[in-house]
Amino acid sequence: MTPPDRALRVVPERAETPPRPAPSGPPILEARRLGRAFKVRGGLLHALSNVTLSCAPGTSLGIVGESGCGKTTLNRLLLALDRPTSGEVMFRGKPLSDMSRAEMRVYRRAVQPVFQNPYSSLSPRMKVRRIIAEPLSASREMSRAGVRDRVIEVLEQVGLSADVADRLPSEFSGGQRQRIAIARALASRPELLLLDEPVSSQDISIQAQILNILKDLQEDYGLATLFVSHDLATVRFMCDEVVVIYLGRVVERGPAARICTTPDHPYTAALLAAALPADPAAPATDTPPMGELPSPLSPPSGCAYHTRCPFAQEICKQERPVLKETPRGEVACHRVSAEGWS
Amino acid sequence: MTEPLLSIRDLTVRVGKHPEAPSILDRVSLDLMPGETLGLVGESGSGKSTLGMSVLRLNSPRLAAGTTGQILWQGRDVQKMSARQLRRIRGEEISMILQDPMASLNPVQSIGVQLREALRRSGKRNLSAAAEAALAEVNIPSPADRLRAYPHQMSGGMRQRIVSAIGLAQDPNLLICDEPTTALDATIQYQFLELLAALRAAHDMAMLFITHDFGVVARICDRVAVMYAGRIVETGPVAEIFARPAHPYTRALLASVPSTRHAPRRLPVIEGQPPAVGNRPRGCPFHPRCAAATDQCQSVPPRAEIRPGHVLDCWHPQEIAHDPA
Ligand SMILES: Nc1ncnc2c1ncn2[C@@H]1O[C@H](COP(=O)(O)OP(=O)(O)OP(=O)(O)O)[C@@H](O)[C@H]1O
Ligand SMILES: Nc1ncnc2c1ncn2[C@@H]1O[C@H](COP(=O)(O)OP(=O)(O)OP(=O)(O)O)[C@@H](O)[C@H]1O
Ligand code: SF4
Ligand code: SF4
Ligand SMILES: [Mg+2]
Ligand SMILES: [Mg+2]
Numbered sequence: 001m002t003p004p005d006r007a008l009r010v011v012p013e014r015a016e017t018p019p020r021p022a023p024s025g026p027p028i029l030e031a032r033r034l035g036r037a038f039k040v041r042g043g044l045l046h047a048l049s050n051v052t053l054s055c056a057p058g059t060s061l062g063i064v065g066e067s068g069c070g071k072t073t074l075n076r077l078l079l080a081l082d083r084p085t086s087g088e089v090m091f092r093g094k095p096l097s098d099m100s101r102a103e104m105r106v107y108r109r110a111v112q113p114v115f116q117n118p119y120s121s122l123s124p125r126m127k128v129r130r131i132i133a134e135p136l137s138a139s140r141e142m143s144r145a146g147v148r149d150r151v152i153e154v155l156e157q158v159g160l161s162a163d164v165a166d167r168l169p170s171e172f173s174g175g176q177r178q179r180i181a182i183a184r185a186l187a188s189r190p191e192l193l194l195l196d197e198p199v200s201s202q203d204i205s206i207q208a209q210i211l212n213i214l215k216d217l218q219e220d221y222g223l224a225t226l227f228v229s230h231d232l233a234t235v236r237f238m239c240d241e242v243v244v245i246y247l248g249r250v251v252e253r254g255p256a257a258r259i260c261t262t263p264d265h266p267y268t269a270a271l272l273a274a275a276l277p278a279d280p281a282a283p284a285t286d287t288p289p290m291g292e293l294p295s296p297l298s299p300p301s302g303c304a305y306h307t308r309c310p311f312a313q314e315i316c317k318q319e320r321p322v323l324k325e326t327p328r329g330e331v332a333c334h335r336v337s338a339e340g341w342s
Numbered sequence: 343m344t345e346p347l348l349s350i351r352d353l354t355v356r357v358g359k360h361p362e363a364p365s366i367l368d369r370v371s372l373d374l375m376p377g378e379t380l381g382l383v384g385e386s387g388s389g390k391s392t393l394g395m396s397v398l399r400l401n402s403p404r405l406a407a408g409t410t411g412q413i414l415w416q417g418r419d420v421q422k423m424s425a426r427q428l429r430r431i432r433g434e435e436i437s438m439i440l441q442d443p444m445a446s447l448n449p450v451q452s453i454g455v456q457l458r459e460a461l462r463r464s465g466k467r468n469l470s471a472a473a474e475a476a477l478a479e480v481n482i483p484s485p486a487d488r489l490r491a492y493p494h495q496m497s498g499g500m501r502q503r504i505v506s507a508i509g510l511a512q513d514p515n516l517l518i519c520d521e522p523t524t525a526l527d528a529t530i531q532y533q534f535l536e537l538l539a540a541l542r543a544a545h546d547m548a549m550l551f552i553t554h555d556f557g558v559v560a561r562i563c564d565r566v567a568v569m570y571a572g573r574i575v576e577t578g579p580v581a582e583i584f585a586r587p588a589h590p591y592t593r594a595l596l597a598s599v600p601s602t603r604h605a606p607r608r609l610p611v612i613e614g615q616p617p618a619v620g621n622r623p624r625g626c627p628f629h630p631r632c633a634a635a636t637d638q639c640q641s642v643p644p645r646a647e648i649r650p651g652h653v654l655d656c657w658h659p660q661e662i663a664h665d666p667a
Contacts, residue, residue: 066527173615203385203616204554208598208609215608230527233600237609260602274528275602276557280580288536289529292497 026093027054028192028224029078029111035086036073045297047073048248050087055192058222062239062256064232064271066293070248071228075196078226079113080104109135112185116197118177122169128155128180129165135188154183158213175206182213192224193217199234211237232275236260244268247296247304254329264331264341266309303334311335346373347516347548348397349414355392355401356408357619363408364620366392368572368627370411376515379542379549381559381580384569385595385616390552393569394518397550398432399423416515433463437509441521443501446508447493453477453504454489460511476507479544481537499530503537513545520552535562556599560584565651568592571617571627578652588648588659590634626657634658 036048048070055061063071076082078089080096088095091107099107112135115121122131132151136142142150152162158179169177178198185193195214199207211234217223218238227238235242235256242259244252244267252265263269266287273285291308294300300307306316315334323332335342353370356363367389374380382390395401397413399420413420415431423431440446448456457476458469466472470489477485480503493501502522509517519538523531539562542549551563559566559580567577568589576589587593597610614631617623623630629639636657643657 066529175615204595205385205598205612206615208600208611209613211600212608212611231600233602236602237600237605257605270529272602274532276528276532276555276561277601277603278556278560278584278596278599280560280584282560289532292499292530293527 025057027056027090028092029226030054030090030093031074031078031087032090033087034074034077034084034089036070036077036082037085040297042297046248046299047296048077048084051245051248051250052087053243053250053253055224055226057191057224058218059241060218060225060227060239062235062242063226063228063245064230064235064242065245066230066271068293068296069245071230071245072196073248074245075113075194075226075228078194079111080107109188110191111194112188112190112192113194113196114178114181114185114198116200118169118174118181118201121181122177122184124168124170126168127165128167128169131169131180132165132184132187135184150187151183154186157186157217158183159209173206175202175209178202178206178210179213182210182217186217190223192226194226194228196228197230198227200229200231207234214238232260232271244271247293247299249304250323250330250332251305252329252331252333253323254331258328262328264326264328264336265305265333266311267305270308303332344375345417346414347376347378347416348372348374348550349412350393350397351412351414353393353396353411353413354409355389355396355405356410358404359407364622365408366405366572366619367396368622370572370574372567372574372577374516374548374550377542377546377548378565379551379563381563381566382550382552382569383554383556383559383566385554387616387618388569389572390554390569391520394438394520394550394552397518398436398438399428400438433460433509433514434512435514436516436518437512437514438518438520439502439505439509439522441524443498443505444493446505447501449493451492452489453491453493453496457489457504457508457511460508464512466511476511477504479510479541480504480507481533482507497530499526499534502526502534506538506541510541510545514547516548516550517542518550518552521554523558524553524555531558538562556584556596568595571622572619573627573655575628575656576652576654578649582649582652586649586652586661588652588661589654589656590632590658590660591628592654593660594633626655634660 031051031053034048034051038045038047051074063074065071077084129151132154133147136147136150151165155162155164160179169180199210202210218225227235229235239256242256243250244265246267252268259268260272263272269287270289273287274289294307302318303316303321306312321332321334323330326338350370350372353367354365355367356365370393384390392401454473457473461469461472473489474485477488482488482500482503523534526534553559563580566580566583567574570591576592587596594612598612600609612631617627625640626643629635638657643655645653645655647653648659
């Protein structure tokens, strides 16, 4: 076997995005030891276990992992579209479960979702103007003229012109619909956008346009984002920090640039190897992904990744590694310590 | 010089017979040599699937009626083949894998029944043993048990491997893959591409690989053809096209793909969106979105071979090296 520390150093670092201003203030939204188990035929399916994370003002957090690892489950819990079976979601330091109706209204305006599929997320019979104004209707303090101006303003922020407002979503292409969905999310002046695979169903040229719009929103308006994706390259572009999830558990966390160049966890290394670069001269990886995701209904013992891990040892089958802090972030692997690989 | 396995000349596919009907493909020409893998890359609606289906004459009757040009399979014109000749070619000489493996599998038949049928058609004896071997070849664990399973009992990655096993049962010379990995996770895609590369070598076959993903092209293809609005706008050896793309569309598209290796402040984008069939601009179809466009681009651009095998249709080729991300 290759010495692991060499094996995991995948590619050299290149030109870097200048660091964004440090996050300011207490977190907007937090997940504390969040868990969600579904009752299904054949038992309990632990879709999410013990996930702790926080979204601070002006930061951008990426959530990555394979299909079925629990990304959408997490997103739905954070949006209060579903309730956790353990742990808490906290908004401005207070558990959602303890909040009054008035507080929930504030939360609903401050935290806005954008989903993957702009076909199903926009009502087909409503004009764009009404779709966008809908999140504003809850607030009585806004005049009709104020709402009208706000609609135009957010349309411009996503690169659409004002005349779009009087048309139906069906008149637009997928990329334009996703812009409309983003404009809708922006209408209530949120502090945090929760984006669940917002570009996965789009063409390449349209993906780049939408990613740039989201980046503008992050940088120009200091909007915090949580970006759920199965694509590490997109996450590298969009996010400061990345959380990697495997079978519902956090296995690694760290700065996006570090995660995408020198991952600590073997699963992160496999995800990175699978993100094929558009470069036929790219060197072959030492850590190719192997095997398939085991059934979440009966996850492997010990480290759930041991069935696919090229570095697994006896202990990996018996003991679940805890998420430890290292100078590089956090990692749950028996073979990684604060000093590095062993 | 060896003859091409597949040679397409001026293939135009219109929606219906009328000579003015909107075209989906516009004078497409390409050659595929034995054992070679050609990547067909382009955005949604550019005509990739229509091209793949044309080779086996699988397009709808309306498109078939609007098809002109030549498709030569080992020198024989596919357009002129009888139904019997065509049946022989489909499966025996050319196989196809689609994005949705369920579309190629019968949901109410076990994997074993479907695989044995494909093997029987290819004249194999001892079908059960052959079926087990075929599943083992596509890395399906405990193949004997899996033969009794039904498609819905398997993961997407496993189904795609089973479709490949069925497609390869008759040892085709050409495998047409229409986005076979688009619905798969990146980790499963990676493994499937490795498997395809191994099968390609073992069966000595050519591949026409349709995708919208340049990473996949870089990984598995020898040559690449870039499609835009029903035309092949640039084609050449993979190393050449990625190092020195000269068509403004290829260059812009390559530059707009995010990479794990670096994070620019903004992605270079192509403004606007690809045109719909029936609404395609005259002349160079890319001109409304092209940063290098001039008035000249309203007329059909000339075709030029700027280096061996590197051909493009453009009035203003961009001869500057590209820095692969
Ligand atoms: N309502 C539900 N009932 C039962 N199981 C569920 C339910 N919702 C999700 N699951 C299961 O929980 C696990 C996590 O699903 P989730 O949708 O969160 O994954 P994901 O990471 O978003 O996947 P994808 O990338 O495919 O969107 C899966 O095994 C899924 O089958
Ligand atoms: N029978 C038909 N009648 C009319 N238009 C058609 C027909 N079949 C396909 N088209 C159109 O032709 C264009 C090209 O379709 P095709 O499926 O070949 O594109 P593609 O490049 O494979 O796209 P994708 O990446 O989405 O699969 C599309 O705009 C499609 O709507
Ligand atoms: S704990 Fe063991 S099996 Fe799990 S990732 Fe680390 S080395 Fe691999
Ligand atoms: S022909 Fe003109 S419009 Fe078309 S790609 Fe070349 S420069 Fe751009
Ligand atoms: Mg999901
Ligand atoms: Mg297609």
